[in-house]
Amino acid sequence: MVRDIRIADYDYSLPDSLIARHPCEPRDACRLLVRHHDGTVAHHGFRELPGLLPDNALMVCNNTRVINARIKMRKPTGAEIEIFCLEPCLPRDYAQAFAATGHCSWVCLVGNVKRWKEGALDKELEMPDGSRITLHAVLAGTEPGGARRIDFSWEPAHATFATVIERAGYIPIPPYLCRDSELSDTVDYQTVYSKTEGSVAAPTAGLHFTPSVLDAVRERGIGICELTLHVGAGTFQPVKSDVIGEHPMHTETVSVTLPLLDAIIEARSGHRPVTAVGTTSVRTLESLPYLGRMVMENPGIPPSRLHVEQWDPYGTPCFDTDEALRALRDYIEQGGHAALTASTAIMIAPGFRWRVVDGMVTNFHQPQSTLLLLVASFLQRTGRPDEWRDIYTQAAEAGYRFLSYGDAMLLL
DSSP states (O other): OGGGOBGGGGOOOOOGGGBOSSOOSSGGGSEEEEEOTTSOEEEEEGGGHHHHSOTTOEEEEEOEEEOOOEEEEEOTTOOEEEEEEEEEEESOSHHHHHHOBSEEEEEEEEETGGGOOSSEEEEEEEOTTSOEEEEEEEEEEEOGGGOEEEEEEEESTTSBHHHHHHHHEEOOOOGGGOSOOOTTHHHHTSOTTOOEEEESSOOGGGGGOOHHHHHHHHHTTOEEEEEEEOOOGGGGOOOOSSBGGGOOOOOEEEEEEHHHHHHHHHHHHTTOOEEEESHHHHHHHHHHHHHHHHHHHOTTOOGGGOEEOTTHHHHSOOOOHHHHHHHHHHHHHHTTOSEEEEEEOOOOOTTOOOOSOSEEEEEOOOTTOHHHHHHHHHHHTTSOTTHHHHHHHHHHHTTOOBSTTSOEEEEO
């Protein structure tokens, strides 16, 4: 049973010396380990990726943009309170939340919350044009899991929250880097194709791409499409339970467009492989058939109720993937939407049935993490159950750099 998988079986030794604290300069100078269909492993540079992708492949990237989600404020007593914005709750839509003027509410983690019982916290901000804005934060409630709802307001009220948080906060780099954010992270911790604000962590497999690498991919006739998954703070959370069945996956907001679905459907009909850039793209793409099945069963379901539960892929009766994708495409078109926004908490672990993704670009992930489970599951399709361990051992022995700013893998 998938739920009985022991997370201790997905542990490995990660010396501190192999953790990349900063990215390569330039970013496409990193190394690339390639695992081919036949199980052979080869070592390349990331700039060689375009020539290593399968012919006529479709490459799918996550265009989310990391926000300055960590805001440091002080009480009149001098106590520092750090507010980590996770997701908007009023309004709930990300675009509307960032466009809000005067006030909005977010679900947040609060550091040193015991020192903040009541009252507003204030922070003076200097804007690029020299004007000043005063930001106020008020505790407005407790959310499941210990998060807090924070009401933000500011004056003058004409500024958008996107402008306010850009000046008030700083980039939330992963805690396992064991350092403070630096000015360089504002550029380094964004993909070159990032567009849609909302993530509190970067889709790090995409950090290696440069405009020249993307141009070389296009020159090979490989299509590039984009989707959006706003990466939540849960991506940093380790699995604390002994078995994965007791680990709750965090919910993330995803957005897909008609052109993306058309491209996927066309690629599948022409037997062209779909290559996902990063585990966030993987989770979105593999959620699509299950969203389509919901639409098939309930054509009138509102988009707000389209959600893939953690264990849906393991308890869902057999269904046709292509039929489900077409149903989802028609649902978006008939609803007159430019894009569909839904959510997913999908768990991908050994035993998962892969439906859409044929290859992936990814990084080397933390021990005992759900991302490592995803990689192990993908490799298990054509290899051995423990093939992930052999690959990680080879990478460590060859001196590859691990985690968010580390080197990359191409898994085929």
